Amino acid sequence: MKRIALVSFLMCLVAFTSCKNNQKVNDGKIPFDFDWKFALNDHPGAEQPGFDDSEWRLLDVPHDFSIEQPFDSTFTTGAGGGYTYSGIGWYRKSFITEKEFTDKKLTVLFDGVYRNSEVWINGHYLGIRPYGYSSFYYDLTPHLNPTGEANILAVKVNTTEQPNSRWYTGSGIYRHVWLVAKNKLHINQWGVFARTVDANENEASVDVSIELSNENEADQSCTVITKLIDASGNEAGKSESKIDIKAGQQLKVEQNIQIENPALWSVETPNLYRLQVEVRSDDLVDSYASSFGVRTFKFDSNKGFSLNGKHLKLKGVNNHHDGGPLGAAVFDYTHKRQLAILKEMGCNALRMSHNPPSPELLAYADSMGFVVIDEIFDEWMDGKTPAGYSPHFEEWYERDVENWIKRDRNHPSVIAWSVGNELREQYNKDNALKIINMLLEASRKHDDTRPFTLACNEIVNFNSFGVLELLDITGYNYQEAFYETDHEKYPNRVIFGSETVIYPYHPGDCWQLRSYEQWLEGQLEDYVAGEFLWTGFDYIGEAGIGEVGTGCEFWKTWPTWPWRGADCGVVDMCGFPKPGYWFRKALWNNEPMVYIAVQTDESARDREICSFWNWPKVEAHWNHDKVGDTLAVHVYTNVPDVELKLNGKSLGTRKWDLKQEAFLFFEVPYEPGKLEAFGKTKDGITVSFAVQTAGEPAKIVLTPDRKTLKANGQDLSYVTVQVLDTNDVPVPFASNMITFEVNGAGKLAAVGNGNQQSHTSFKGGKMEAYLGGCLAVVQSTDKKGEITIVAKSGALPVATATLAAE
CATH class of the missing domain: 2.60.40.10 (Immunoglobulins)
Known part of the structure; x- marks a missing residue:
């Protein structure tokens, strides 16, 4: 056999692949993200090598062509898809057959293409992949042109049929692509x-x-x-x-x-x-x-979850796959930033709702310390949307399950596999039993070391079907009211809250009623393994979920346009923590803290009334229209004693005990100035937090979260943009339209704000402030050097920040 040392072979391939600077080559897996040609709409014959693509746009992947278009209430993605664009997109990439390919097997690996992707090499059809979240690969070897000649890889993406999802999916080659070179x-x-x-x-x-x-x-x-x-x-x-x-x-x-x-x-x-x-x-x-990672873990029906023999309460969140203003085309650093924000809150667990995540997200979960419930499907054969996965289920589920488990099973973070979420088969016993057995048989052949689960929002039905006895652990979606009775009735069942609302008080007499005492049981009782909030981050799609004021009439009056997304996260879609984040930090993080959030709407006057998926309308500022009005003030803390002061005058000291109330609730007559909270631990440690009345906008301040980027074409810096008054106090009512430009060795990847009713494009280079701020995302190129971001808004002084690409 002719042997070529793989190390030497890969060195030769670096030149072939036109990798950007600092791109690593590992185990025959070579980055294939750069220099694709792209065009919207259908282009008959584009799979053929001789097709003229000279007028097509040159771009790199990951790429999402839906997020590049405006929001439009007439788009057929509808409220579920966030009123975003759908259609057909074509990608083409040229590469040379090098002599080092002799006697080699060459495959192309796609981490994710949404959806109905069809792939050709040199005009030869390689196949279709309906599911947009599966990783998949094709063998290119039989169809490569002779040494020294060019090859054309063509990919057609089709998201025309809508709606095909209950949330925003994006469109295109939205994850990494790799060329994999192997010996025979x-x-x-x-x-x-x-x-x-x-x-x-x-x-x-x-x-x-x-x-x-x-x-x-x-x-x-x-x-x-x-x-x-x-x-x-x-x-x-x-x-x-x-x-x-x-x-x-x-x-x-x-x-x-x-x-x-x-x-x-x-x-x-x-x-x-x-x-x-x-x-x-x-x-x-x-x-x-x-x-x-070397670790052992165990689920127990009485003791919950343990890791390496030590009890661990799962303090988790659900997240969809979009990266806020970046859409579905999420770069690696976006995952790292999101997980760092959650880690600071005290979060230790993630549920991948409701599809396989990117491999990079799991890698960060491994390295940053999160346990993961890895999920594959939101629907089986009985679909939730007209053009969803259900028509493809019987033909494709075994291949999708195999790739999902085999790809992810070496991650120490993954502690369970979830085969479905809120399945409509929960209303059909025969179908439910048939399909769960099909899925478990297909799954366990690839990993029999982890438990299998699914998430139920109609637990009574599945209890009567006998489905849950086939699973290892059971996810309850908004079913806290059944924890205690089911624990008694099914003593061997492991229970965890696969989806729970972020607010501790229930919004009155409505769907899936549960009391504060039942919420508290989920927090404190060991037999409940933990919970996963819906959600960690706000997301595009499911427009209007979390609208304050809809309460339990939500199902009857689903708010749609002008909403573009869901407002149910503890962090907004730009990564800015919301009041619910600080409540969870007090609950989940042992570091002593206190935080103030003030009523901004009459809906916040009653602590126990709120939208099902959101938080009352409170914000961390002290601005109000009328002196003397009584405002509701939330104080989130994990210390036993808190004193509130307004302009130096004490408003009293209160005791806090989680078993009595989730947070402290004050009523304070408004007067401008400074509102302060002082908390004291049992050990006498004092913590404090203050909000201060802001004046008129005076300046813009840019704060990059990273000042040094890799010159690899894919690194990011998230720049927080704040509108401040003359005393450097954030101006909560500022809504200035801010225009951005990036010069030097970088480019503007996206802009955004946390307002889920804003229709300003994430790709247009300008964004209005919301609650006094917004976000700009700067992306590196393959050039080293200085990067300057400039922000302008009317008569305010121009703001700049400088970064470096190395």
């Missing part, structure tokens, strides 16, 4: 499965399975070497197997690695090893590498 003897795509068998502080046992394929015409002999490398670069454990594999054969190699004194992975200390697999036959033939 190779490790299969997602063919390595590592799992902790047992672990404690003294020792650990890790099993590793490696799927190999031999596409050579002759039998092969090789050695498979698997190592775990610790954070210091030292070998922590190793296993080695000598293998004979016949021509055309696929086989699985089973290995075990023993580790002494392992560094265990947890949410507090997310220690990671590097899992490294090499296939050698004299030279290096193939390799695989990923991070790996």
Whole structure:
């Protein structure tokens, strides 16, 4: 067999792929995101190599062509899709067949294309993928042109049929693309499965399975070497197997690695090893590498969840996949920023609603310390939308399930697989039993080490069907009222709140009624493994969910346009924490704190009345139209004593106890000045928070969250834009239209604000302030140098900030 050392081969491929600066090549997996040609609408013949695309736009992926268009109430995506554009988009990419491809297998791997993607190579049809959240790949090898000639990869995306989702999906190649080069003897795509068998502080046992394929015409002999490398670069454990594999054969190699004194992975200390697999036959033939965490976990019907033998209450959120103003085309740093915001709140768990996430999001969950419930479907065969996944379910579910589990199963963060959310089959016993058995059979063959679940919003039905007895753990959506009775009736059932509303008090006599005492039970009782708020971040689509004032009549009077998205998160879509965030931080984070939020609307006068999915209309400012009006003041805290002062005068000290009330509620006559809260812990530590009356807008201040970016074409800095008065107090009523420009080695990726009724384009270079601020997202190019962002608004002084790309 002709052997080419893989290391040398990959060095040659760097030139071929036209990778941007600082793009890493790893294990034959080469970034393929750059220099695509794109055009909206259908273009018959665009799959053919000779098609003239000279007038097409040159761009990089990830790319979302829906978010680039204006919001429009006539778009057929409707309220569910946030009144965004849908249609057909074509992508084409040219690349050269290099001599290093001789005797190699070349595949293209898509992390995600929404949706109905069809792919061609040099005019040869490779296939279609209806589901927009699956990762998938195609073998290009048989259709490559001879050495030195150009190849054309063409992708057609079609989101015309609407509505096809209950939330915003985006359109296009919205996740990364990779070119994967392998020898004919190779490790299969997602063919390595590592799992902790047992672990404690003294020792650990890790099993590793490696799927190999031999596409050579002759039998092969090789050695498979698997190592775990610790954070210091030292070998922590190793296993080695000598293998004979016949021509055309696929086989699985089973290995075990023993580790002494392992560094265990947890949410507090997310220690990671590097899992490294090499296939050698004299030279290096193939390799695989990923991070790996050594940990054990357990769900118990009485004790909830434990990680490495220690009880851990799941303090989680649900999130949809969009990145706010970026739409569905989310870059890696966006995930990191979102998780950092949630981590600061005290969040330790994520539920991927309601589809497989990007691989990068799971990688950050691994490295930052979150546990994850990884979910695949929002509907099975009985669809929720006219053009959703249900028509494709029977044909595609096995392939989508296989790719989902095999892709994600090496992540230590993943603690459970969810096969569905609020399925309409909960109204049909026979179909429910049939499909859950189909899904479990298809899933468990790829991972039998993690529990399987689904999320129920009609728990009474599934209780009567016997479906939940087939699962390992049970997700309750807005069903806290059933926790106690179901725990008694089904003593072996593991219960967790797969979706819970963010506000602790229930909005009166309505759907899924639950009391404060039942909410408190979910927070304090160990048998409830934890909860996942709906949601962590506001999102595009499901327009109007969370509108304050709709209360329990929401289902009868669903608010639509001018709403563009859901207002139910504890963080707005730009990443700015809302009042509910600070309440959760007080509840979930042990750091002593106090926070003030003040009524901005009469709907906030009654603490126990609120929209089902939102928070009362309160904000952290002290501006009001009329002196003397009595305003409701929320104080969120985790300390037992809080004193409130207005302009230095005490308004009294109150005791706080979660078992009595979720937060302190004051009524304060308004007068301009400063409102302050002082909290004192049992140990005498004092914490404080203040809001101050703001004057008229005087200036704009730009605050980048990062001042140094990688010059790789995909790095981001999120720039907070604030309108301040002459005393540097944020002006909450400021709504200035602010225009942005970016010069130098960067570009403006998006702008946005937290107003879910704004229709200003995220891509238009200007945005109005909302609650005194907005957001600008700066993206690096492949050039090194200085980046300057400039903000202008009427007569206010021009604001600038400087970054660097290195």
